[in-house]
Structure formats: C-alpha cells, structure tokens
Amino acid sequence: MSVPLLKIGVVLSTMAMITNWMSQTLPSLVGLNTTKLSAASGGTLDRSTGVLPTNPEESWQVYSSAQDSEGRCICTVVAPQQTMCSRDARTKQLRQLLEKVQNMSQSIEVLDRRTQRDLQYVEKMESQMKGLESKFRQVEESHRQHLARQFKAIKAKMDELRPLIPVLEEYKADAKLVLQFKEEVQNLTAVLNELQEEIGAYDYDELQSRVSNLEERLRACMQKLACGKLTGISDPVTVKTSGSRFGSWMTDPLAPEGDNRVWYMDGYHNNRFVREYRSMLDFMTTDNFTSHRLPHPWSGTGQVVYNGSVYFNKFQSHIIIRFDLKTETILKTRSLDYAGYNNMYHYAWGGHSDIDLMVDENGLWAVYATNQNAGNIVISRLDPVSLQALQTWNTSYPKRSAGEAFIICGTLYVTNGYSGGTKVHYAYQTNASAYEYIDIPFQNKYSHISMLDYNPKDRALYAWNNGHQVLYNVTLFHVIRSDEL
Numbered sequence: 001m002s003v004p005l006l007k008i009g010v011v012l013s014t015m016a017m018i019t020n021w022m023s024q025t026l027p028s029l030v031g032l033n034t035t036k037l038s039a040a041s042g043g044t045l046d047r048s049t050g051v052l053p054t055n056p057e058e059s060w061q062v063y064s065s066a067q068d069s070e071g072r073c074i075c076t077v078v079a080p081q082q083t084m085c086s087r088d089a090r091t092k093q094l095r096q097l098l099e100k101v102q103n104m105s106q107s108i109e110v111l112d113r114r115t116q117r118d119l120q121y122v123e124k125m126e127s128q129m130k131g132l133e134s135k136f137r138q139v140e141e142s143h144r145q146h147l148a149r150q151f152k153a154i155k156a157k158m159d160e161l162r163p164l165i166p167v168l169e170e171y172k173a174d175a176k177l178v179l180q181f182k183e184e185v186q187n188l189t190a191v192l193n194e195l196q197e198e199i200g201a202y203d204y205d206e207l208q209s210r211v212s213n214l215e216e217r218l219r220a221c222m223q224k225l226a227c228g229k230l231t232g233i234s235d236p237v238t239v240k241t242s243g244s245r246f247g248s249w250m251t252d253p254l255a256p257e258g259d260n261r262v263w264y265m266d267g268y269h270n271n272r273f274v275r276e277y278r279s280m281l282d283f284m285t286t287d288n289f290t291s292h293r294l295p296h297p298w299s300g301t302g303q304v305v306y307n308g309s310v311y312f313n314k315f316q317s318h319i320i321i322r323f324d325l326k327t328e329t330i331l332k333t334r335s336l337d338y339a340g341y342n343n344m345y346h347y348a349w350g351g352h353s354d355i356d357l358m359v360d361e362n363g364l365w366a367v368y369a370t371n372q373n374a375g376n377i378v379i380s381r382l383d384p385v386s387l388q389a390l391q392t393w394n395t396s397y398p399k400r401s402a403g404e405a406f407i408i409c410g411t412l413y414v415t416n417g418y419s420g421g422t423k424v425h426y427a428y429q430t431n432a433s434a435y436e437y438i439d440i441p442f443q444n445k446y447s448h449i450s451m452l453d454y455n456p457k458d459r460a461l462y463a464w465n466n467g468h469q470v471l472y473n474v475t476l477f478h479v480i481r482s483d484e485l
C-alpha cells in the first residue's frame with residue numbers, strides 16, 4: 001500500500017477513536033445529558049461569567065518606561081495574578097477538546113490537499129498510459145515492421161504505468177472518504193461551539209477587550225515618553241570626518257516629513273557660509289552641497305537650524321540673528337541683554353563660545369553668562385519669532401568651567417570638560433528651578449568636543465569632535481502614573 005494511503009488510515013483510525021471517546025465522555029465532561037444541559041441545584045443553569053477581576057488594583061498597570069540605547073521604548077507592566085484567568089474545569093477541558101478537534105481538522109485539511117495533488121498526478125499518468133496503450137495497439141496491428149527495440153520500449157513504458165490503475169481507484173475512494181470525514185469534523189466543531197456558548201465560556205472577548213485597553217495605555221505611555229530624564233548616552237557613531245577642529249552641524253527638528261537636509265557650519269568665527277546637504281546620505285557619502293551666505297559672520301559654534309531658519313550669534317556682539325534659509329533674508333535681530341561675548345564667558349575650550357543657542361521639545365533656548373550672575377550660566381527660553389526672552393533662570397555653575405552643554409525637556413545638562421575623560425555631571429531643571437550633580441559617562445572619542453546639541457526629533461546628540469561629525473543616542477526615563485493614562 002502507498003505511503004499516502006497509510007497516512008489516511010492512521011488519521012481515520014485516530015479520529016474514530018476520538019469520536020468514540022467524545023460520544024462517551026463529552027456529556028459528563030460538560031455536565032450535559034444526551035439531549036440538553038443538566039440544571040444546577042435550584043433549577044438554574046450554572047454559568048461561568050468572567051475571568052478578570054473588577055478590582056482596579058488587580059488590573060494591568062504601567063508604572064515605568066524608558067528608552068534604551070538603541071532608541072526603543074521600554075515600558076514596565078505589572079500584570080494581574082494568574083488566578084485571574086482561572087476557568088471552570090469543565091470549560092477548560094471543553095476548550096482543550098475543541099482545540100484538539102480544530103488541530104485534527106487542520107491536519108485533515110493538509111492531508112486532503114496532498115491527496116488531491118496526488119490524485120491529479122495519477123490522473124495525468126492515467127491519461128498518458130491510455131495514450132501509450134492506444135499507440136501500442138496501432139503499432140501492434142498495422143506497423144509490425146517496426147523495429148523490435150522500439151516495440152519493447154513502448155511495452156516497457158506501458159508495463160510501468162499499468163500498476164497505477166488500481167492505485168488511482170484507491171485514491172478516488174480515499175478522496176471521497178476524506179471529504180466525508182471533513183464534513184463530520186466541521187459538524188462536530190459547530191456542536192462544540194454551541195456547547196461552549198451554552199455554558200458561558202466566551203470570556204475571551206472580555207480578555208481581548210482588556211488587552212486592547214492595555215495597548216491604548218501603552219500608546220499613551222509612548223507619547224508621554226517624548227520627555228524624560230537623561231539616564232544614559234550611547235557610544236558615538238562617526239558620520240563623517242571633515243572640516244577644521246571646530247564647527248557645528250545639525251538637522252531641523254521641525255522640518256516637514258521627507259525633508260532630511262543636513263546643515264554644516266565650519267569654524268567658530270569670521271565665517272558666514274552655511275552648507276546645505278540634501279540628505280544625511282549625501283552628507284556621509286558625497287561632497288555635493290548648496291552654499292548659503294549669511295549677512296554677518298557668526299561667533300562660536302552655538303548655531304541652530306529651527307523651522308527653516310538659522311539662528312546664530314553675530315560675531316563680536318551679543319546680538320542674535322534669525323536668518324531665513326529659503327528667502328535668504330534676516331527675519332529678526334535682538335540683543336541678549338547683559339550676555340557676555342567676545343570670549344568673556346566662553347566654554348572651557350574657548351572659541352568665542354559665549355552664547356550657545358539650543359533647541360529641545362519646548363522650543364528655542366539661549367545659554368550664556370552675565371556679570372550680574374558672576375559669570376555663572378544663565379538660561380533663557382526665547383520666542384523663536386521675536387527672539388524675546390520669555391523666562392530666565394540663573395544657575396550657580398561657572399560658564400568657563402563647563403566643557404559643553406545641551407538641553408533636553410527643559411533640563412540643562414553640562415559636561416565636566418571637552419577633552420580626555422568626559423562625563424555629564426550637572427543638571428539644572430528649569431521646571432523646578434533646581435539642580436543636581438549626576439554622573440553619566442560620555443565617550444569623548446576624538447578628545448576635543450567643540451559643539452554638542454540635542455535634536456528632539458531624532459532623540460540624539462549631534463557633536464563636532466576634533467573635525468569629526470558624531471552622533472550619540474540618548475536614553476530618557478519617565479515614570480508614568482496610572483492617573484496620567
């Protein structure tokens with residue numbers, strides 16, 4: 001007997017045993033007689049109505065979330081105890097039985113497809129055999145002059161195909177039996193579904209509803225993770241090596257979808273040409289760029305591109321200029337009152353870095369120092385249109401002692417140096433007007449950082465390190481209370 005027939009026999013035998021067992025066991029398993037459900041004491045139907053608690057303390061809760069070094073969102077979820085998903089014993093056994101029947105139904109479906117495929121093959125061979133048989137008769141009756149070798153070859157081919165005739169008949173019978181058995185399994189599945197509905201086992205819908213609710217809460221969690229506390233900085237990724245030891249490069253965090261232009265400003269003083277690269281890939285692999293000439297040279301490396309304009313500190317002044325890169329016109333200029341300039345209160349590395357412009361989730365910022373604040377860092381949030389200072393915070397951190405600085409979610413982070421072993425060790429929270437000393441390692445790969453800015457769109461730090469344009473991923477942490485979701 002062929003292998004496919006053996007497979008069919010095994011499956012049919014197994015299904016016969018299961019059907020016999022179900023006919024004897026199923027009524028007692030679900031608490032039914034042969035015609036109807038047995039009634040519980042008191043004459044009412046015993047139903048299982050739920051598997052999830054209504055106590056809010058036992059529900060799914062998100063209590064913390066973070067973003068890892070590869071930029072992925074991490075949410076910590078407290079799941080309910082396993083006892084919440086307990087089931088009535090009969091319901092659980094019935095569900096297991098239904099799953100077994102469904103699995104067998106799938107196996108039969110696979111076997112049916114294989115049988116039909118083999119049947120088509122045999123029918124094709126039968127057709128070929130009949131054609132050869134007809135040809136053989138013609139050769140035998142009217143062409144006896146053909147060579148004996150040709151005659152024997154044809155006869156051998158016929159002898160090879162002739163045993164397939166009984167196999168074909170068996171396949172036809174087996175195909176009918178498989179089809180009949182499929183119909184019986186479908187009927188049995190329908191009966192089990194009705195029984196499952198009768199005993200109230202459809203708690204899956206409620207569980208699915210709870211899962212959907214949890215997914216919505218997790219989405220809300222991810223949205224709230226737009227801001228958080230800095231907890232880690234990744235190893236640097238070198239994008240390109242170009243330019244002098246000092247400079248700045250950036251992308252526009254408010255650029256529309258599909259606008260991936262890179263902006264490049266080499267040097268820290270007496271330069272006024274801004275390079276525009278069409279994409280990050282172009283910036284990395286080519287030297288094709290468009291040049292924009294500013295009306296005044298810039299000072300330091302604290303420039304930013306924000307919403308289509310470049311903001312920069314005019315050389316040897318405390319004037320901030322907003323220059324539209326599309327129309328190449330000055331949109332606004334404003335003096336930053338009392339701000340030191342011309343290397344009065346620079347970062348530790350020097351380079352006319354008195355005024356550092358920054359961007360985060362809250363908008364445009366200026367970091368500088370004043371005589372009134374004894375040369376310590378001053379933070380001002382600026383209106384991006386009028387350049388007016390909306391709010392100002394005075395810190396106690398000396399500007400000349402800072403290696404570099406950047407702002408994330410309204411918190412200013414300061415590095416302890418610009419060369420050698422560097423770390424982020426000071427944070428000032430503008431929303432609380434409070435500071436703390438921290439210790440976040442920061443790999444200074446090329447030993448001379450002259451620009452370090454955060455991009456809220458990319459959630460990354462852009463750095464200019466000794467003629468290398470470098471990127472760092474950041475990890476932010478934010479605790480989300482249940483009442484926030």
